[in-house]
Amino acid sequence: MTSEELLQIAEASTAEHEQFDFQLNVCMGTGCMSQHSDKVKAALTEEVAKSGKHCHVRQTGCMGLCAAGPLVLVEPTETRYGNVHEADAKELVDSLGGKPLERLETHLDKYFQGQQHIVLENSGHIDPEKIDEYIGRDGYQALMTALTQMDPQTVIEQISKSGLRGRGGGGYPTGLKWGMVAKAGKGQKYVICNGDEGDPGAFMDRSVLESDPQRVIEGMAIAAYAVGASKGYVYVRAEYPLAISRLTASLREARRRGFLGSNICGTTFAFDIEIRLGAGAFVCGEETALIASIEGQRGQPRPRPPYPAVSGLWGCPTLINNVETFANIAPILRNGPQWYSSIGTERSKGTKVFALTGKIANTGLVEIPMGMTLREIIFEIGGGIPNGHTFKAVQTGGPSGGCLPEEHLDLSVSYDALISAGSMMGSGGMIVMDDTSCMVNVARFFMEFCMTESCGKCVPCRAGTAQMFDLLTKICDGEATHADLDLLIDLCDVVKNTSLCGLGMTAPNPVLSTLRYFKHEYLEHIDNKYCRAGVCACAGKAPAKEEVTA
Amino acid sequence: MSPAVDVKTLVIDGIDVSARADQTVLEVARENNIFIPTLCHLDGLSDVGACRLCLVEVKNSPKLFPACVLKVEEGMEVTTKSDRLLHYRQTILELLFAERNHVCSVCVTNNHCELQATAQSQGLTHVRLPYRSPRLGVDASNERFVADQNRCILCTRCVRVCDEIEGAHVWDVMGRGIDSMVITDLMQPWGESSCTRCGKCVNVCPTGALFDKTKVGSDHPKYPDFVPYLNMMREGR
Numbered sequence: 001m002t003s004e005e006l007l008q009i010a011e012a013s014t015a016e017h018e019q020f021d022f023q024l025n026v027c028m029g030t031g032c033m034s035q036h037s038d039k040v041k042a043a044l045t046e047e048v049a050k051s052g053k054h055c056h057v058r059q060t061g062c063m064g065l066c067a068a069g070p071l072v073l074v075e076p077t078e079t080r081y082g083n084v085h086e087a088d089a090k091e092l093v094d095s096l097g098g099k100p101l102e103r104l105e106t107h108l109d110k111y112f113q114g115q116q117h118i119v120l121e122n123s124g125h126i127d128p129e130k131i132d133e134y135i136g137r138d139g140y141q142a143l144m145t146a147l148t149q150m151d152p153q154t155v156i157e158q159i160s161k162s163g164l165r166g167r168g169g170g171g172y173p174t175g176l177k178w179g180m181v182a183k184a185g186k187g188q189k190y191v192i193c194n195g196d197e198g199d200p201g202a203f204m205d206r207s208v209l210e211s212d213p214q215r216v217i218e219g220m221a222i223a224a225y226a227v228g229a230s231k232g233y234v235y236v237r238a239e240y241p242l243a244i245s246r247l248t249a250s251l252r253e254a255r256r257r258g259f260l261g262s263n264i265c266g267t268t269f270a271f272d273i274e275i276r277l278g279a280g281a282f283v284c285g286e287e288t289a290l291i292a293s294i295e296g297q298r299g300q301p302r303p304r305p306p307y308p309a310v311s312g313l314w315g316c317p318t319l320i321n322n323v324e325t326f327a328n329i330a331p332i333l334r335n336g337p338q339w340y341s342s343i344g345t346e347r348s349k350g351t352k353v354f355a356l357t358g359k360i361a362n363t364g365l366v367e368i369p370m371g372m373t374l375r376e377i378i379f380e381i382g383g384g385i386p387n388g389h390t391f392k393a394v395q396t397g398g399p400s401g402g403c404l405p406e407e408h409l410d411l412s413v414s415y416d417a418l419i420s421a422g423s424m425m426g427s428g429g430m431i432v433m434d435d436t437s438c439m440v441n442v443a444r445f446f447m448e449f450c451m452t453e454s455c456g457k458c459v460p461c462r463a464g465t466a467q468m469f470d471l472l473t474k475i476c477d478g479e480a481t482h483a484d485l486d487l488l489i490d491l492c493d494v495v496k497n498t499s500l501c502g503l504g505m506t507a508p509n510p511v512l513s514t515l516r517y518f519k520h521e522y523l524e525h526i527d528n529k530y531c532r533a534g535v536c537a538c539a540g541k542a543p544a545k546e547e548v549t550a
Numbered sequence: 551m552s553p554a555v556d557v558k559t560l561v562i563d564g565i566d567v568s569a570r571a572d573q574t575v576l577e578v579a580r581e582n583n584i585f586i587p588t589l590c591h592l593d594g595l596s597d598v599g600a601c602r603l604c605l606v607e608v609k610n611s612p613k614l615f616p617a618c619v620l621k622v623e624e625g626m627e628v629t630t631k632s633d634r635l636l637h638y639r640q641t642i643l644e645l646l647f648a649e650r651n652h653v654c655s656v657c658v659t660n661n662h663c664e665l666q667a668t669a670q671s672q673g674l675t676h677v678r679l680p681y682r683s684p685r686l687g688v689d690a691s692n693e694r695f696v697a698d699q700n701r702c703i704l705c706t707r708c709v710r711v712c713d714e715i716e717g718a719h720v721w722d723v724m725g726r727g728i729d730s731m732v733i734t735d736l737m738q739p740w741g742e743s744s745c746t747r748c749g750k751c752v753n754v755c756p757t758g759a760l761f762d763k764t765k766v767g768s769d770h771p772k773y774p775d776f777v778p779y780l781n782m783m784r785e786g787r
Contacts, residue, residue: 281726298723303599303619456704456723456730457600463645466728467679487678494641497614498602 001258001265003144006135009257013136020056022096023075024048025124029062029210030203030242031364036086037070043089044072051093061211063124064115067363068106073124082106111362114381116343118351119327120367123211128246131253134214140259142333143218146225147265155226156182159329161337163349168194168285168322169397169426170502171348171415177319180309181227184317189229191220191271192313192320194290195236195243198282199398200449202429204353205323207365209236209243212327213250217273219326221259222333224271227319232273235290239280247275282399282453286501287312287320289455300455301501322427324353344370348414352425358395358432361386368413375409378432389434393517397426399446399453400506402513403439422513424506438533439518440525444472446510454503461504464495468511475522478529478538485522489515560626569622576604576617579630586630587639587668589646589756590705591618594777595714601705603639603668606630614638636672643669648679649728650686651700657758660768664756665703682728689734691741695752695762697732702759704730707774708751715780720745732759750776 017023026032026041045057063071068082072092081092081104088104095101117123126133134140146155160175181189193216197205209216220232236244251273254260262270276294283289284299291313293299312318328350332340341349348370354377357363361383368377374394378384385391393403402423404411411417415425433442451465471488474480492508499505515522524530529540556571562579569578574597579586590601599616606617609627617630629635646652646665654660686699706723709732713719720743724733734743752760754774761770 303616305621451727454727456725456727457598458602459600459642459645459649459703460602462704462727462730463649466682467645467648470680470682490641494638498605498638498642500599500602500616 001144003141003148006140006144009132009135010138013132017056017136020054022053022055022077024055024057024092025060025063025073025075026057027061027063027069027071027073027124028059029066029207030240031062031066032069032071033242035069037084039086040070040072040084040089043086044093047089047093053093053096055093055096058127059129060126061123061128062120062207062365064120064365064367065106065108065111065362066365067361068108071106071124074100075125080106080108080112082108108362108383111366111381111383114372114376115367116351116369117367118331118340118343119208119215119324119353120211120365121331122215123207126212128211128213129249129253131214131250131257134212135257138334139214139330140218140257142330143221143225143259144265146222146333147267147269152182152226152228155222155333158333158337159226162332162340163337163344163347164325164328164332164340165348165415166322167324167328167352167427169400169424171425174321174325177309177321178223178226180307181229181317181319184310186228188231188316189227190313190316190318191224191227191229191232192287192290192294192318193220193232193234193323193326194285194287194320195234195240195323196278196285196290197237197323197427198285198453199400199427199429200446201355201357201395201431202398202427203355204365204428206240206243207355208323208327208353209240210246213243213247214254215330216247216323216326217250217254217259219329220273221264221271222329223319223321223326225269227317229319230270230272232271233276233294233313234273235276235278235284235294237278237280244275244277251275281455282449283455283501283503286503289501290320291318298455300457301503303500324428345412345414347416352413352428354428354430356382356430356432358430359385359389359434359436360432370414371412373410373412374404377413377430378409382432385432385434389436391432392435392437393433393439393442395423395431395433395442395510396429397424397506397509398429399449400424400502400509401426401429402509403433403442403517404513405517408517422509422516424509436533436535438476438531438535439514439521440472440475440531441533441535443511443514444469444476447472447507450503450507454507458498458500458504460495460498461500461507464491464499464504465507467491468495468508472511475525476531476536476538478525478531478536478540480526482526485526558622558624558626560622560624560628562628563630571622573622574618575606575615575620575622575626575628578622579617579628584630585671586617587671588618589664589668589703590707592707592711592754592774592777594779594781595707595710595754598706598710601703602642605635605638607632607635639672640674643672643674644677644679646703647677648681650682650684650702652757657701658761658765658768658770659758659772662768662771663758686731689740690763691739692745692747693741694747694764695740695749695760697734697740698759698761699731700759701757702732703757704732705756706732707754707756708732708760711750711754711777715777716746716748716750718744718746718748721751
């Protein structure tokens with residue numbers, strides 16, 4: 001493959017689509033598929049054939065607005081239709097070339113205009129299983145440039161300059177990590193893509209793998225070239241069957257086009273990728289546990305140092321990055337690090353994909369530039385709280401994160417701002433809660449999650465989370481005393497500071513953040529046996545008005 | 551002396567000590583008679599850093615480090631005793647006591663138990679946490695030994711000695727979190743498993759979870775010191 005050939009493929013792909021008057025992009029992500037978008041696609045194909053219109057119906061990945069699925073995007077008019085069902089197919093095809101179908105239009109310009117798509121730039125526009133469509137949208141140009149015009153050190157410098165930080169949650173500078181692995185000797189090295197997305201309410205990585213898998217493969221290949229690795233693994237949870245089948249197809253396509261294998265892009269660089277499936281353990285998202293799992297061991301973490309950059313998979317230096325991190329690599333090399341670092345805040349560059357879920361009108365995926373406030377994300381893009389309820393809290397960072405109340409809504413989203421507010425960026429789950437949620441019960445839910453997902457290796461996480469869960473249950477049931485609350489706070493401190501891995505160290509966060517902002521709810525459960533959301537089983541009465549505000 | 555030997559100097563609890571570069575803080579501390587409590591560590595077995603009792607403070611780091619896997623560094627300043635560490639160690643011991651059924655008065659290893667001795671050394675007088683009192687099984691199917699899950703602290707010494715020293719890998723851990731359990735083979739009864747009856751696991755077990763049927767009452771001392779000796783003989787030194 002030369003750059004001329006790459007250009008030819010891109011032109012051929014564009015020409016193939018330009019011969020059609022219209023393109024009907026049907027979302028075939030997991031969300032829309034659960035609403036039978038495959039049947040919608042079949043019906044549309046049939047209607048198009050009947051109507052004789054020059055129109056191409058194609059499957060695409062996620063368009064973001066899962067709440068209004070199944071979604072159909074008409075190109076080139078950029079008309080978006082939501083809640084499209086088989087019965088609407090004829091009317092929709094008939095309307096092509098005329099006035100858009102008012103009835104099915106999403107009318108959510110705010111949702112789409114507030115976003116900035118880098119990671120999701122191809123999602124909803126290309127068929128994820130066709131590599132030529134990816135190439136048609138500048139795919140594999142970055143890999144070609146890196147291999148033919150840059151040495152590995154230059155690639156790492158570009159990534160460092162862009163200011164990209166790990167999107168898995170930790171926020172470790174990506175360029176620095178790559179540099180460490182590059183410097184770790186000359187022997188066998190590995191690149192691992194962490195797709196073991198397990199936070200409740202998070203589905204960014206699944207969506208990227210389903211919608212644009214080639215982007216992740218390209219990012220991994222560039223990383224492998226930069227650090228000197230010849231073998232890669234994508235670790236995906238087995239609960240993502242669609243992502244796995246699209247990724248498998250995409251790896252085959254990439255090999256066919258010569259972007260994986262030996263002599264990639266006509267150079268001496270050789271690299272290939274294998275898929276490894278997780279068996280449902282949350283802790284396997286922790287890098288040392290993930291490596292143990294790939295090795296065929298019991299998926300549990302080991303103490304660091306040594307870090308995987310020095311001693312990772314089978315004792316070899318290993319680069320391990322999240323799906324979304326790899327998805328950012330190609331655009332950075334294509335558009336230059338200055339372009340990327342011009343987006344975002346001082347210390348958090350670029351964009352971040354969030355999965356908006358919970359009590360919010362526009363459930364779905366959003367990609368926003370760093371520095372946007374939570375209020376803009378929830379009330380403008382997300383469309384606010386439905387059914388006349390009022391906002392209570394937003395939970396970010398999954399079981400490792402925290403709940404932020406109304407007074408923090410003007411917080412601009414960045415790694416450091418979220419940590420200082422007592423939550424964290426995490427992988428990008430954002431669960432919105434309204435007045436029907438009891439914050440003690442929410443903390444109890446996350447503690448139960450940590451308790452059942454603890455691997456059981458270290459004592460504070462194994463026994464500590466179980467004790468904390470029991471104490472939270474006692475508070476919810478209205479049977480706790482102030483001594484129980486003190487014990488809970490003490491256990492939070494112990495588990496946070498003595499656990500072996502990130503799961504245990506961050507397990508107390510949901511409790512600590514709800515105690516910080518919603519302590520009155522804990523006290524109401526203890527003193528008045530009262531749950532203001534009416535969720536918990538305690539049967540007491542509301543405290544007098546002045547006590548509530550105190 | 552080989553020229554490859556690299557020597558480091560560091561400070562542990564205000565005492566200047568020297569160490570080989572490949573040593574851990576725990577090894578060096580013990581050489582210098584500085585006591586750090588441990589339960590999952592055993593001389594001669596690989597370290598897993600699981601019990602978290604050997605956590606120490608290192609100057610200029612907010613994090614705590616398990617001494618059993620912490621490699622020495624030049625100029626490192628380590629603190630092994632502080633009010634904070636004592637509180638953490640006591641709470642971890644409380645968590646262990648409350649997790650299963652540790653009733654010393656009816657235990658075969660009473661007065662020979664490392665959990666009991668460690669609790670005494672850390673001045674633990676009572677447990678603030680509610681006892682979980684799970685109903686766990688006792689496997690007496692082996693003709694020589696008994697496994698009482700109620701007294702297991704999941705230190706995984708049995709798993710490691712069986713794998714690394716005996717080479718049989720009969721023991722392993724199943725389940726997750728609070729439901730974790732040591733098992734023989736794929737959860738076959740111990741007596742029907744591929745166990746070689748060598749008894750190494752019984753001798754390294756810090757509590758009365760694994761014990762010898764011939765020992766009755768509370769007269770069951772354990773002798774785990776054979777592990778470094780076996781390693782030494784194998785290496786032919």
